[in-house]
Amino acid sequence: MNKFRRAVMWVALALIILLLFLSVYGAFIGAARAKGFISRLPLVVYWITFTLLLITALVMFRRLVRVPGLLLIHLGCVFILAGAMWSSETGHKLQKKLFGIDKITTGQMIIFEGHSDNCVILEDLKQIKKLPFSVELDDLKQIKQLPFSVELKDFQIEYYKTAYLHIQTRDGQGWRIPVEIDTEFPLGSEFGTVKILKTFENFKITIEGGSKKIIDDPQPGSNPALEVQITSPEGQVTTRYVFERFGGHTRPEDKFALSYRRVISDYISRLRIIKDNKVAAEKDIEVNHPLSFGGYHFYQHSYDAEAGQYTVLMVVSNTGLAVVYAGYWMLCIGVIWHLWLRHIVARIKLKNK
Amino acid sequence: MEIKYTVQGLLIYATIIAYLSAFVTSLLRREKTGHILYLFGFAIAVFSFGYRWYHVRHVPLQNLFEVFLCLGMIYPVSLFCRRILRVGGYSADMLIGAIVLFPAGFVFNAEPQQLPPALQSWLFTPHVAVYMLSYIIMAKATFQAILQLAGKGPNPNENLLPPEQATYRIICIGFPLLTLGLVLGSYWGKKAWGDYWGWDPKELWSLASWLVYVGYFHFRYMFGKKHPRINSFWAVAGMAAIIITLLWVNLSRLFPGLHSYAT
Numbered sequence: 284m285n286k287f288r289r290a291v292m293w294v295a296l297a298l299i300i301l302l303l304f305l306s307v308y309g310a311f312i313g314a315a316r317a318k319g320f321i322s323r324l325p326l327v328v329y330w331i332t333f334t335l336l337l338i339t340a341l342v343m344f345r346r347l348v349r350v351p352g353l354l355l356i357h358l359g360c361v362f363i364l365a366g367a368m369w370s371s372e373t374g375h376k377l378q379k380k381l382f383g384i385d386k387i388t389t390g391q392m393i394i395f396e397g398h399s400d401n402c403v404i405l406e407d408l409k410q411i412k413k414l415p416f417s418v419e420l421d422d423l424k425q426i427k428q429l430p431f432s433v434e435l436k437d438f439q440i441e442y443y444k445t446a447y448l449h450i451q452t453r454d455g456q457g458w459r460i461p462v463e464i465d466t467e468f469p470l471g472s473e474f475g476t477v478k479i480l481k482t483f484e485n486f487k488i489t490i491e492g493g494s495k496k497i498i499d500d501p502q503p504g505s506n507p508a509l510e511v512q513i514t515s516p517e518g519q520v521t522t523r524y525v526f527e528r529f530g531g532h533t534r535p536e537d538k539f540a541l542s543y544r545r546v547i548s549d550y551i552s553r554l555r556i557i558k559d560n561k562v563a564a565e566k567d568i569e570v571n572h573p574l575s576f577g578g579y580h581f582y583q584h585s586y587d588a589e590a591g592q593y594t595v596l597m598v599v600s601n602t603g604l605a606v607v608y609a610g611y612w613m614l615c616i617g618v619i620w621h622l623w624l625r626h627i628v629a630r631i632k633l634k635n636k
Numbered sequence: 637m638e639i640k641y642t643v644q645g646l647l648i649y650a651t652i653i654a655y656l657s658a659f660v661t662s663l664l665r666r667e668k669t670g671h672i673l674y675l676f677g678f679a680i681a682v683f684s685f686g687y688r689w690y691h692v693r694h695v696p697l698q699n700l701f702e703v704f705l706c707l708g709m710i711y712p713v714s715l716f717c718r719r720i721l722r723v724g725g726y727s728a729d730m731l732i733g734a735i736v737l738f739p740a741g742f743v744f745n746a747e748p749q750q751l752p753p754a755l756q757s758w759l760f761t762p763h764v765a766v767y768m769l770s771y772i773i774m775a776k777a778t779f780q781a782i783l784q785l786a787g788k789g790p791n792p793n794e795n796l797l798p799p800e801q802a803t804y805r806i807i808c809i810g811f812p813l814l815t816l817g818l819v820l821g822s823y824w825g826k827k828a829w830g831d832y833w834g835w836d837p838k839e840l841w842s843l844a845s846w847l848v849y850v851g852y853f854h855f856r857y858m859f860g861k862k863h864p865r866i867n868s869f870w871a872v873a874g875m876a877a878i879i880i881t882l883l884w885v886n887l888s889r890l891f892p893g894l895h896s897y898a899t
């Protein structure tokens with residue numbers, strides 16, 4: 284290896300080790316701060332240097348071009364780095380300056396059921412204490428509009444069939460009981476037994492003829508609850524209502540606290556894209572199944588936990604993504620070819636000879 | 637630490653006992669009996685994994701308990717390394733198998749969990765399975781690196797590679813799997829959360845582990861076998877980073893991150 288090549292390798296090794304330490308540092312400071320950290324100027328210089336060094340190596344080391352696996356691996360890394368830089372916030376700003384392409388990098392949309400909207404909030408909603416519609420939307424300067432609208436036909440939350448009643452005693456003992464009507468569950472000689480008598484989708488108390496009545500209201504709304512019968516070891520029977528949304532208070536004489544938990548299996552937003560007053564696309568999006576339209580991806584991000592009336596979508600520009608994915612393919616095919624298949628093929632050839 | 641008085645727990649303990657007996661028998665130079673016990677342990681490990689699968693009704697790779705249960709099925713990797721790669725450490729693998737099953741048997745919570753929406757993806761199984769396979773392979777590489785550092789080599793009549801070369805050869809098998817795990821995870825992150833790289837601690841530690849092996853390859857290309865101890869040190873450092881990726885991020889709760897479902 285001549286001096287220059289050796290120097291390139293030393294720099295490469297130093298940059299790899301530096302990135303290693305930066306990753307560990309990033310892990311210590313948490314995702315939110317790490318995200319900000321990596322787009323600072325020194326880091327931008329780092330990414331560009333790393334990419335240029337890879338290109339230099341491809342030019343200087345003939346084997347990196349001649350050996351297909353090595354070419355795919357190193358060129359793949361160039362693609363990933365270039366694609367990532369192109370798809371970043373800074374990349375988007377650069378594209379606006381150079382080519383006049385004004386695209387939203389990432390943002391969020393809040394859409395109520397039966398409504399459509401094209402406003403994208405550029406701030407992270409989790410960082411905003413008040414919800415945007417409780418302040419005036421105009422107060423949020425960070426809003427941009429999409430050239431089309433997104434309509435939410437319906438938002439749905441699905442639950443696993445099995446829900447659980449959680450029981451926690453004062454000394455930390457706990458049980459998780461699957462919700463099965465009329466099945467008695469023993470909690471040992473100290474606590475007696477519990478039995479779930481009824482489940483409610485929409486628990487309500489009404490007053491009829493001057494007396495209170497508990498009903499499962501068929502009207503729209505949601506207040507999931509359980510009616511639980513507790514039998515103490517002395518044979519005393521009491522009835523309790525346990526709510527999913529509201530943690531009940533424990534009284535001083537209570538030996539344990541009850542809570543009702545259902546596990547969400549899916550969030551589904553039934554979306555329609557409206558462009559020039561026509562439906563241009565339609566998809567029911569779920570976690571892991573985003574909608575792709577007009578250079579953007581739309582993700583199920585959050586929802587109205589109180590009443591299930593609106594959905595929160597994440598909007599992400601697809602600029603640069605194809606380049607990153609091309610890099611991923613090259614890198615994976617490269618390492619598999621170079622470190623596995625090449626040797627298997629050579630062995631087979633040798634055997635045939 | 638707690639003992640699991642369940643069928644699942646008993647299966648894990650039976651596997652550990654079989655692996656440890658296989659290890660001791662091999663040390664006593666009763667290779668054939670050792671091999672049979674190892675195979676028997678593997679059969680229980682597979683049954684135990686299948687039992688868990690049946691019990692939770694999804695591929696059991698959701699939490700640390702299930703992941704360590706999977707790592708306990710190390711036998712095919714040992715066989716592949718010995719027969720195809722000419723890499724030893726067969727007896728040590730029995731010990732590795734028992735060690736990885738220990739936390740599943742005594743430490744991690746085995747309560748079945750339902751899959752949250754983010755984990756309901758075809759990418760869940762390949763992403764985690766590929767990582768687990770690469771981890772167990774890298775654990776074997778680390779053992780060879782430790783042998784190199786300790787100045788030990790295989791018996792000359794066993795027709796096995798010396799530890800430095802053996803380490804390289806196993807890392808060459810594990811690295812593509814590690815790369816695939818990283819890339820599949822990134823692709824999945826994009827599908828589920830909209831970002832192919834979220835800079836969360838788990839991602840960053842897995843990147844750090846991957847970079848240690850990238851560093852290893854380039855260092856070894858630059859110096860060959862001139863500094864075998866440093867070569868081995870890279871391999872050991874890689875394993876340390878893998879262990880941190882797998883355990884520390886989940887257990888320490890020091891880092892706020894997206895991968896909290898893996899706790």
Ligand code: HEM
Nearest residue numbers: 291292295333336337340344346347353356360850853857
């Ligand atoms: C930063 C700049 C980099 C430079 C200058 C560089 C340079 C080189 C060179 C000169 C070789 C040896 C080729 C040969 O066998 O003749 C090599 C091998 C290799 N590089 Fe890189 N590389 C860089 C980054 C990377 C990265 C980011 C990866 C990540 C996957 C990578 C993966 C590999 C692999 C897997 C090998 C093969 C090792 C082996 O066959 O033992 N390189 N690299």
